[in-house]
Amino acid sequence: MIEQQKLITKNWFEELRNQTIDIFQDIENSNSKSLKKNKFSYKKWKRKSSGVQDHGGGTMGIMYGDIFEKVGVNVSTVHGKFSSKFKQQIPGTDKSGKFWASGISVVAHMNSPFIPSFHFNTRYIVTENSWFGGGMDMTPSFKNLKNKNTLHQNLKKMCDAHSKGYYNKFSKECDKYFYLPHRKETRGDGGIFFDRLNSKKFEKDFEFVKDTGKSFIDIVPQIIIQNIKKKWTKNDKIKQKIKRGRYAEFNLLYDRGTRFGLETDGNIDAILMSMPPEAIWK
């Protein structure tokens, strides 16, 4: 049974990757003024480990465009054994320490300072336990209540269809997670964030994870369209790059995924794909 769950989650993450890329390329090329078509390029990587057997790997997809200044869409499916150091932090690793993990992660840094950055991730982890994690959040360079409402109203509606408590719980977890204590600032407008999701009903949890992904590729185009016609000045762009400095600070100082990846010899390019294309520190 768990083997089938691994297969269908992995397949879904890959299907969602394909859908995301189709939608993003379509937005890019129907709005870009340049003649050449911008496309994702791909790079496969294999997880290196001291053992001999296959430890899985992933595919990075990245596009540099006129609308999407830099957008990465990664899928990976890896397996192996946690070191004794990491075992302590991960549930269900008391006996063998074996794990399997599959997921998709997306980070979009937009060219327009008036379109927020978007981040999305969902994953399925199997040890002696199994659970889903993920979420999405949005980081604007300029406050915009309409965008924030679009994000949160859509997320609330999606969450409510699954469980009345989800939106409240997961949006609070998002605010708590995406916080820069040294700046006393939130990273952005929040969103939803969940981890260790296991209601003991795999199908129910998986449906929620799928809907989180579907919401992401529904919300992002809405917010892009709301702002795509706005002109910006050189100074707006500088402000965006300063905000991106905060994004870099969060990822390197606090993001658990980044730290986890770096400390477990993950693929550097895939881990740091989330970094902004250009950042400024004044």
Next chain:
Amino acid sequence: MIEQQKLITKNWFEELRNQTIDIFQDIENSNSKSLKKNKFSYKKWKRKSSGVQDHGGGTMGIMYGDIFEKVGVNVSTVHGKFSSKFKQQIPGTDKSGKFWASGISVVAHMNSPFIPSFHFNTRYIVTENSWFGGGMDMTPSFKNLKNKNTLHQNLKKMCDAHSKGYYNKFSKECDKYFYLPHRKETRGDGGIFFDRLNSKKFEKDFEFVKDTGKSFIDIVPQIIIQNIKKKWTKNDKIKQKIKRGRYAEFNLLYDRGTRFGLETDGNIDAILMSMPPEAIWK
């Protein structure tokens, strides 16, 4: 006696700050093609703490120029009590946990991709023990053996005048410290780095610390002059900004001073003054 040592070290760090700023402003304005004079601007800050009494503070100096794209020169003198968490990491804090610390730190990010970034810091720390720490290192965007030799030959000569073992020991410590394990890269060309320096002869150690500072303001102009006439392309500048991304990664992921500052509620602007003005992640 310790009170007099505090006073003379603090005075030296401030004197060195003044000398550094004079030299850097002079380099900037004798080489810049713009008509306006570029100057350091200053911002004083006070160390906030829960107590009522004075906890010291510092002065940040920063200049944005044509030769020095962004250069910060900070002095600070602070005192207080370490939290029980930090006590464990700091020698001589078993009894009261009281500390006093004074220092100067300089980070110069240059406009020309052919002039390396320079970093320098010296400090005197007093708990129930007392010691000096500091060093300097250099981060080029492009390999240049002449620059590297200028740095190391000058440092070796300076170290050798104090103790035959210093250069070997402190340059190794520098290479070990300024290393990015996730990139399997050194930060740059190295330099010297020392900590917990206490030979039981205050005067001897202080002379070494002073000479480290004097070397810094002697070496930097030499390396600038060696490269200032070189023209660069847009692509060279992009490569420099990518290298600066590594600099940002090091500071946020590994630098003990940055982490220490952020975790002890230090002054954010002073702590992050070391960040590059513009960085790129591809």
